[in-house]
Amino acid sequence: xxxxxxxxxxxxxxxxxxxxxVTAAAACGGDVHVLVAGHNAxxxxxAAARIAGVAKVIHxxxxxxxxxxxxxxxxxxxxxxxxxxxxxxxxxxSGKNVAPRVAAKLDVAQISDITKVDSxxxxxxxxxxxNAIATVQATDAKKVITVxxxxxxxxxxxxxxxxxxxxxxxxxxxxxxxxxxxVSKSDRPELTAAKIVVSGGRALGSAEKFQEVxxxxxxxxxxxxxxSRAAVDAGYAPNDLQVGQTGKxxxxxxxxxxxxxxxxxxxxxxxxxxxxxxxxxxEEAPIFSVADYGLVADLFTAVPELVKAL
Amino acid sequence: xxxxxxVKRVVDKDIKxxxxxxxxxxxxxxxxxxxxxxxxxxxxxAVRLKEKGVATEVIAVSCxxxxxxxxxxxxxxxxxxxxxxxxxxxxxxxxxxxxxxxxLVDKEQPGLTILGKQAIDNDDNQVGQMLAxxxxxxxxxxxxxxxxxxxxxxxxxxxxxxxxxxSLSLPAVITADLRxxxxxxxxxxxxxxxxxxxxxxxxPEDLGVDVAPRLKTLKVSEPPKRGAGIKVPDVATLVxxxxxxxxxx
Numbered sequence: 438x439x440x441x442x443x444x445x446x447x448x449x450x451x452x453x454x455x456x457x458x459v460t461a462a463a464a465c466g467g468d469v470h471v472l473v474a475g476h477n478a479x480x481x482x483x484a485a486a487r488i489a490g491v492a493k494v495i496h497x498x499x500x501x502x503x504x505x506x507x508x509x510x511x512x513x514x515x516x517x518x519x520x521x522x523x524x525x526x527x528x529x530x531s532g533k534n535v536a537p538r539v540a541a542k543l544d545v546a547q548i549s550d551i552t553k554v555d556s557x558x559x560x561x562x563x564x565x566x567x568n569a570i571a572t573v574q575a576t577d578a579k580k581v582i583t584v585x586x587x588x589x590x591x592x593x594x595x596x597x598x599x600x601x602x603x604x605x606x607x608x609x610x611x612x613x614x615x616x617x618x619x620v621s622k623s624d625r626p627e628l629t630a631a632k633i634v635v636s637g638g639r640a641l642g643s644a645e646k647f648q649e650v651x652x653x654x655x656x657x658x659x660x661x662x663x664x665s666r667a668a669v670d671a672g673y674a675p676n677d678l679q680v681g682q683t684g685k686x687x688x689x690x691x692x693x694x695x696x697x698x699x700x701x702x703x704x705x706x707x708x709x710x711x712x713x714x715x716x717x718x719x720e721e722a723p724i725f726s727v728a729d730y731g732l733v734a735d736l737f738t739a740v741p742e743l744v745k746a747l
Numbered sequence: 748x749x750x751x752x753x754v755k756r757v758v759d760k761d762i763k764x765x766x767x768x769x770x771x772x773x774x775x776x777x778x779x780x781x782x783x784x785x786x787x788x789x790x791x792x793a794v795r796l797k798e799k800g801v802a803t804e805v806i807a808v809s810c811x812x813x814x815x816x817x818x819x820x821x822x823x824x825x826x827x828x829x830x831x832x833x834x835x836x837x838x839x840x841x842x843x844x845x846x847x848x849x850x851l852v853d854k855e856q857p858g859l860t861i862l863g864k865q866a867i868d869n870d871d872n873q874v875g876q877m878l879a880x881x882x883x884x885x886x887x888x889x890x891x892x893x894x895x896x897x898x899x900x901x902x903x904x905x906x907x908x909x910x911x912x913x914s915l916s917l918p919a920v921i922t923a924d925l926r927x928x929x930x931x932x933x934x935x936x937x938x939x940x941x942x943x944x945x946x947x948x949x950x951p952e953d954l955g956v957d958v959a960p961r962l963k964t965l966k967v968s969e970p971p972k973r974g975a976g977i978k979v980p981d982v983a984t985l986v987x988x989x990x991x992x993x994x995x996x
Contacts, residue, residue: 504911506913507876507879507885507886507888508885508886511880529907530889530904530905530906530907531906531907533872533876533888534876534886534888534889535876536873536876537841537872537873537874537875537876537877537880538876538877538879538880538886539880540842540873540877540880541842541845541876541877541878541880541881542880544842545842545961546840546841546842546961546962547841547842547871547873547877548962549869549870549871549872549873550870559965563870563970564773564868564869564870564967565758565764565773565867565868565869565870566867566870567970568763568764568766568773568970569764569766569773569967569968569969569970570967570968570969570970571964571966571967572964572965572966572967572968573962573963573964573965574962574963574965575961575962576961576962576963577961610885611916612884612885612915612916612919613885613886613887613913613914613915613916614913614914615911615912615913615914616901616912616913616914617911617912618908618909618910618911618912619909619910619911620908620909621908621909629907633995633996658996666925669925669926670925670926675909676891676905676909676910676924676926677905677906677907677908677909682867682870683785683864683865683867683924683925685907690995691989691993691995691996701760701761701763702760702867708973711993711995712989712993712995713973713976714985714989720978725976725978727973727976728976729973729974729976729977729993730976730977730978730979730985730988730989730993731976731977731978731979732978732979732981732982732985733978734981734982739982742982743982743985743986746982746983746986747986747996
């Protein structure tokens with residue numbers, strides 16, 4: 438029984454979500470291999486080989502894999518799938534894009550967003566925005582899984598020395614092409630891996646105010662910035678900052694929610710944070726029901742005051 | 748070009764579900780049901796493509812029990828031209844739904860199939876990708892923008908690092924994210940009109956699809972509860988608590 442982790446990377450480096458996925462794969466009970474499929478991704482493959490607990494890295498390299506197109510990446514995974522009992526993807530935009538395509542091609546179920554491995558065929562996963570936890574048993578021989586990274590500790594990024602086996606990349610499907618990317622540039626920690634996250638909601642009122650109020654707090658705490666869906670919908674923050682059921686799932690040491698009411702779908706994305714602080718002027722706001730420390734105050738005075746006091 | 752839009756009937760987004768005492772599932776009896784919000788966005792997009800003259804017909808399809816007819820009528824009130832119900836009283840898991848949809852794609856030959864990216868009940872986020880796999884079509888998931896040009900469609904996708912655009916050959920499968928559009932309010936005249944639109948019903952066996960579940964749900968339980976927090980009177984107290992009690996800063 439061997440599990441294959443499909444690494445999340447940008448060719449130059451591995452994304453932290455890969456490390457949590459390795460931990461989940463190890464919990465499935467067998468050896469853990471990692472697939473790094475990319476273009477000029479040697480550095481990422483070498484990083485994968487250093488992860489503690491990884492027995493082998495498969496490095497598939499070629500132009501067809503440069504931009505993570507689902508059609509090509511699926512074909513690459515399928516070319517290797519025969520050797521594995523478990524195929525695990527991090528539950529990232531890329532993992533969620535590809536895993537179901539792989540599962541359907543294999544005619545097996547896909548198990549989404551697991552937070553716990555009970556046994557090699559039984560897993561726990563949140564449903565209904567995390568308001569219930571389902572324990573599911575897979576009856577198919579092969580398990581295709583996406584891993585909610587907040588459910589598993591990160592494997593040690595160093596200490597391993599796995600062999601790297603290189604493979605030719607699959608041919609391009611010819612059905613899809615990469616056009617371009619608008620990457621939000623930021624020197625802050627990555628939202629899903631940050632120890633502290635400060636999130637702003639609709640109460641901020643404009644993109645300018647969002648920047649003006651949230652940035653100093655994030656700078657002071659060395660935090661990542663998040664946003665509620667309402668704030669993203671209103672255009673106060675870009676889509677990649679959205680925390681919630683259908684955005685990013687975060688579980689930092691400290692989560693500060695400013696001007697966020699606490700809709701079910703938002704709570705789904707942050708309620709596993711270790712410590713939650715809510716600042717909201719509506720004392721009835723649902724966010725206070727999950728907050729360890731609630732401050733009923735106008736965020737436009739409380740947040741700058743907080744920045745000063747830190 | 749036809750557009751196929753699968754829609755799912757789910758517990759309304761504003762309802763906080765309760766886990767059943769016996770751990771067999773969540774309580775859905777007498778709970779308000781609605782169209783999955785992402786599917787509503789998918790229907791809206793398809794109807795807009797028709798209004799722009801890109802599409803000629805919008806077909807809504809739903810897989811589930813007889814009550815899914817209501818969801819189909821809602822889709823037709825938004826502007827879908829006709830509906831197809833694949834009726835089954837059994838639990839339909841994503842792979843089974845994708846197979847049913849594949850049978851309908853084979854039959855109807857749509858240029859685009861637009862689905863919601865995920866249903867807010869099981870939060871699987873699978874069916875669109877699975878349908879693309881089974882039909883061997885290219886996929887554009889988590890779409891924030893769709894532009895059809897000739898025999899291609901450009902899809903701008905909401906990804907973890909920002910936005911990414913892919914160009915897909917038609918036919919293709921697209922899944923809708925939140926910011927694709929804002930669905931219109933359905934008007935009473937359109938609800939009335941929708942009642943007269945064509946709605947065909949099939950059974951899974953009519954489509955030759957085996958819908959046997961592949962995952963067994965052993966139990967459904969409450970998530971761990973957070974301990975009750977406290978309200979702090981001012982910022983100074985908050986900072987003190989974070990430093991000395993929670994020790995997170």
